[in-house]
Amino acid sequence: MSDNDDYESDMVDRIIKSDTILNKIRTLLPSSIYSIDFTKIISFATSSSINLVLPFINGFMLGMGELFAHEISWRYHWFNHNNAGYKIFPVSRKYAGINAGREEKSATQNKAAQFI
The missing domain is CATH 1.20.5 (Single alpha-helices involved in coiled-coils or other helix-helix interfaces)
Known part of the structure; x- marks a missing residue:
């Protein structure tokens, strides 16, 4: 037998062992875990990212725009510099x-x- 055949048979043995271990774990866990659909997890992750990440990006862009507008208006003297807002x-x-x-x-x- 070549080294490649030994490697393949070793990998098959490992897969079988890991499969039996997973089956033992599955018998210990309640069956309600397996009723969760993967698409539900993906939809929850996308809705969470929309509600948690996008407001942060929105606030960041608004803040940067405000700073940029203030700098431009200051450099080109669009407003009176004696204004109390400055x-x-x-x-x-x-x-x-x-x-x-x-x-x-x-x-x-x-x-x-x-x-x-």
Whole structure:
């Protein structure tokens, strides 16, 4: 016998053993499991994907479109930039941060000047 024949007979033996194991498992399980049709599982999976995945994609596309439209309108000056809708934070807080940075810079320069 060749190696190929040994391999084939070994595979047949394995299939028969696995088939007997599956038959034993089937006798232990209730018969209601086998009444489930495969098409029902596929239809449930498709309806779930439509209800769970598509809203996520829809929200993602709406968000990206909103960001894109905002960038285009900002670059081409379609609206007044003094509009309150463009203000992300109060102007006073913006200038307070800039002034604080200048004060820190001048304080470090004064300390450096003392050592020279």
